[in-house]
Amino acid sequence: MIIDLQKFITAERPYWQELDALLIRQERDPYRRVGFDDIRRLHYLYQRASSDLAKINTFSAERAMHRYLESLVGRAYAFIYGARQKAVRFRPLAFLLRTFPATFRRHFRPFALSLTIMALGALFGGGAILFDPEAKAVLMPFEHLQMDPAERVAREEGAGGQDHLQGAQGRFSAFLMTHNTRVSIFVLALGMTWGIGTVLLLFSNGVMLGAVAADYLLAGQHAFLFGWLLPHGATEIPSILIAGQAGLLLAGALLGAASERPMRERLRAVGPDVVTLISGVAVMLVWAGLVEAFFSQYHAPVIPYSVKIAFGAVELCLLALFLGYAGRSSSDRRQPERNRHRGSYRS
Amino acid sequence: MTPASQSSERSGERMIRTPEGVVFALALAGPVSRCLAWLLDLACLSVLFKLGTLASNVLGLLHQDFSQAVSILLLFALTVGYAIGLEWFWNGQTLGKRLLGLRVMDVRGLRLQPSQVVIRNLLRAVDSLPLFYLVGGVFCLVTRYAQRLGDLAANTIVVRSAQASEPHIERVFEENRYNSLRHHPHLAARLRQQVTPAEADAALQSLLRRDALAPEARVVLFGTLSAHFKRKVAFPEEALEGISDEQYVRDVADLIYRK
Known part of the structure; x- marks a missing residue:
């Protein structure tokens, strides 16, 4: 049986046009508040258009009509079923002080794994320098790291009050922020290589760090090493580790070990947490960039090593306290409910 | 009500079955149209870079170091934030996608969530490897819904969004x-x-x-x-x-x- 198409169109067209107008209004301003009556009307019109599409599918093969109704039903469906459970208003302070540390704690295992991988890399790099000093050229491909540590320290300290970054701290700081954020994004993105890329990047960063540390420690330049690395490293290295945590979280969802849920659902569950972690990393790297450009690069006698080391140590402790305890009570209260809603994928 | 489930699908289409039992198709965008949209976005970005550089040069008259820092940060913000910002505020479209009638959607045919927009765009870092989105292009060709790695991670698809006009028989x-x-x-x-x-x-x-x-x-x-x-x-x-x-x-x- 084929339906009387013209009669059908004449009867239904006013409803389609009304639905189209409602959808256009909503698409032009997605943040518009829709009243209860409008929602009810929209739902009714959507159901009516759905029923019309079903009729067309069954009783007619008219293509233009089919395409038109599919487009209409698709748009209404996205609006009705894609509505958020509650209005999302981004609160930067709450995000930074509560959501970010709570997310970090919720996925502590990938962070521990990230830390372990980097530590293994550092051990490897340190061991390589210890047993084969020639490996320095391969492990530290940067000019300022190639020279003898004692020579560099003498040069930096000999510069006295001379500021080699004079008038360029801002540019250097911006470069560090953007470069490190790019590296962090890359560490995260490589999680989609089943985590292999993330692991390799974390390990190679660890190798470089271990090699530099071993080189300066073997040369007896402990104070310079810690005074140079701690102030910005106290934030920068944890940032890379958290980016690794996000990458490994993504990889865990991709691999789906010990989970019977389909990959698509696993990835959907970790998505918001991955974004939270990398956003927190970006904020941390802004701080690290400022500290590195305006503080870390100034050595004794301009800034005594003890001050720099103390500053770095305090930073590290505060960061540990922040990640370990910030927003703890409220996030923990919400946790079970949130997981029930989202069916979250726990790492 | 449960979200959509998949029905029998033809190549180049994502079929959605609504909770009401009605099936409709979303036409998937192919790698070529997506590549063209990306080229348009690239052109748009280069214009924005140019404008940003001009603005920072003006700033440089006041403070050289500050203007250079602003320039670096602006370049980075545009590179990372252009697609994220536009896809969020334009409901899944950048300028290039809008001009070519493409739209990013949730794989279930629903509207995008903010985390999906961020993830699919951050994962461009891998999709663009080693050059000219080779990894992303290959994934687009071999995956069922023409998804690059970013789309797979974010559960998104790119569809042709041209609205069909009302038939006049x-x-x-x-x-x-x-x-x-x-x-x-x-x-x-x-x-x-x-x-x-x-x-x-x-x-x-x-x-x-x-x-x-x-x-x-x-x-x-x-x-x-x-x-x-x-x-x-x-x-x-x-x-x-x-x-x-x-x-x-x-x-x-x-x-x-x-x-």
Whole structure:
């Protein structure tokens, strides 16, 4: 049986046009508040258009009509079923002080794994320098790291009050922020290589760090090493580790070990947490960039090593306290409910 | 109500079954149209970079170091934030996608969530490897819904979003004020019973597109269709007297679609 198409169109067209107008209004301003009556009307019109599409599918093969109704039903469906459970208003302070540390704690295992991988890399790099000093050229491909540590320290300290970054701290700081954020994004993105890329990047960063540390420690330049690395490293290295945590979280969802849920659902569950972690990393790297450009690069006698080391140590402790305890009570209260809603994928 | 589930799918389409049991298709965008959209976005980004550089040069008159820092940060913010910002505020579209009628959607046919927009764009870092989105392009070609790695991670698809316009079939029938076949209601009923929806659609589409056909092609097409329908139901000679093949097909469509 084929339906009387013209009669059908004449009867239904006013409803389609009304639905189209409602959808256009909503698409032009997605943040518009829709009243209860409008929602009810929209739902009714959507159901009516759905029923019309079903009729067309069954009783007619008219293509233009089919395409038109599919487009209409698709748009209404996205609006009705894609509505958020509650209005999302981004609160930067709450995000930074509560959501970010709570997310970090919720996925502590990938962070521990990230830390372990980097530590293994550092051990490897340190061991390589210890047993084969020639490996320095391969492990530290940067000019300022190639020279003898004692020579560099003498040069930096000999510069006295001379500021080699004079008038360029801002540019250097911006470069560090953007470069490190790019590296962090890359560490995260490589999680989609089943985590292999993330692991390799974390390990190679660890190798470089271990090699530099071993080189300066073997040369007896402990104070310079810690005074140079701690102030910005106290934030920068944890940032890379958290980016690794996000990458490994993504990889865990991709691999789906010990989970019977389909990959698509696993990835959907970790998505918001991955974004939270990398956003927190970006904020941390802004701080690290400022500290590195305006503080870390100034050595004794301009800034005594003890001050720099103390500053770095305090930073590290505060960061540990922040990640370990910030927003703890409220996030923990919400946790079970949130997981029930989202069916979250726990790492 | 449960979200959509997938139904039987043709290549290049994502079929969505709504909780009401209705199935509709989303036309997936191919790698070529996506690449063109990306090139347009690249052109747009280079214009923005240029404007940003000009603005920071003006700032440089006041403070050189500050202007250079702003320039670096701006470049980074545009590179990372352009697609994220536009896809969020324009409901899944960047400028390039909007110009080419493409849209990013949730793989279930729903609207995008902020985390999906961020993830699919951050993962460009891997999709763009080693050069010119080679990894992303290969994934687009081999995955079921033409998804690059970022789309897989974010559960998104890129669809062709051109809205279909309302069909106007009245003009086919308005020209048909008199239909001689209606004088034989029993034969008209038999015709309606025997013609399939696909055959009826072929007749209607031919009439809708008649002006786009060359005169010779039009004669051949309506001759073929007319012969086909005449084989289905034989109307008496007096009903067919003096009417062309095209008019006969028009009368048949009129009988089928207007009871």
